[in-house]
Amino acid sequence: MPSEETDWKQALFGYVSIINEAALHADARKLREIPDKEHRERLERRLFSSTNRDTRWAIKPVRSEMRVRIERYNVIRGEVIADISVHLVRSMEQLTQPWMEERVERERLRFAQVSKSWRLVSVQPIAAERPPEIFSVEEQIQDQWDGERKPVSLSTPYMNPQALYGFKSRVYAGSASDDDYGYGMNRRGIPYRREAAVAYAERWWNEPNPVYENFEVNCTNYVSQCLFAGGAPMNYTGRRPSGWWYKGYSKNEEMWSFSWAVANSLQHYLGNPRTFGLRAEAVSMPESLQLGDVICYDWDGNGRVGHNTIVTAFTPEGMPLVNANTVSSRHRYWDYKDSYAATEHTRYHFYHITDEF
Known part of the structure; x- marks a missing residue:
């Protein structure tokens, strides 16, 4: 391996080590070694918020490990641009009882060669819980890899009877009409199988189910899949602004409801x-939630939700731990104080899914 390649990778692993040590010891002083001021401030805000939360609830980080995977990189004229994924595994403890939290964050790093060494110059999160307005067809993005401008758009979804990956559901029983096949709205008394929803969430938290389309902003698509795996019947209307459904691609038109993916x-x-189909009751406290329930995040407190998660476990004191996508997360503490998207104005919507549809 060429020495210059080894050197920039050493700078990469040095950066990851700094973040890991700062989080484990709740010591923001370690972050001073990161030269990118904007990113350093992001990390400091996140560390401050999550540390205050942990102190309040007597949560103790016991161990922290970060595994780095380099997805791709370019070396051009004394500069390296690298896309990486960082798999964080943290052992937490409360009331002497442990649990494990995981999440995978993707970042774009820029390194520059100074004399004979490489230094980190900038860090930019690639995926975040605060997505762009993805339904504006006029919106454009600049791809730093090929220099082309590309329209921001959602992927094309499709329906597949094998989407449950072994999670059997009665919603497939019956005739094959648009109003019946795969959607189950003519049925009553379908139980919400919370354990099945959680099992699906655990299976696919960090890997897209190949029989569904994977969206760039995938949090709601993932939660909808989990609810469907738990037996929630789709409400197929054929109109994207209404119902809750995911059918496919027909006559050059995307066939899924906004409620499924936004x-x-x-x-x-x-x-x-x-009175029928997927229903939920709004509750005021996270402690009132059960497995398979949903939390919605209004980051700015302005009435617009930007992220959704599903409850998959609980802390020893009974607070929800959630799974999510976009930033793939497993058993993450429900309040997302460790998210770049969180603000002091963040408001939460807690939904208890009905036990029977």
Whole structure:
């Protein structure tokens, strides 16, 4: 391996070590070694918020490990641009009882060669819980890899009867009409199988189910899949602004409802009362939630939800731990104080999914 390649990778692992040590020991002083001021401030805000939370609830980080995978990189004229994924595994403890939290964050790092050494210049999160307005067709992004400008758009979804990956559901029983096949709205008394929803969430938290399309902003698509795996029947209307459904691609038109894949739309769907299908009750406290319930995140407190998670476990004191996508997360503490998206104005919507549809 060429020495210059080894040197920039050493600078990369030095950066990851700094973050890991700062988080484990709740010591923001270690972050001073990161030269990118904007990113350093992001890390400091996150560390401050999560440390205050842990102190309040007597949560103790026992062990922290970060595994780095280099997804791709370019070396051009004394500069390296690298996309990486950092798999964080943290052992937490409360009331002497442990649990393990995991998440995978993706970042784009820029290194510059100074004399004979490489130094980190900048860090930019690639995926974040605060997505862009993805439904604006005029919006453009600049891809730093090929220099092309590309429209921001959602991936094309499709429906597949094997989507449950072995999680059997009665919603497939019956005739094959649009109103019946795969959607189950003619049925009553379907139980919400919370353990099945959680099992699906655990299986696919860090790997897209290949029989579904994987969206760039995937949090709500993932939560909808989990609810569906738990037996929630789709409400197929054929109109994207209404119902809760995911059918496929037909006649050059994307066939899925906004509520299936868009955070704010799912929150509206869960928040509106109905007498059949997927229903939820808004509760005021996270302690009132059960496995398979949903938390929606309004980052700025302005009434617009930007992220959704599903409850998959609990702390020893009974607070929810959640799984999520976009930033793939497993058993993450529900309040997301460790998210770059969180602000002091963040508001939460807690939804208890009905036990029977």
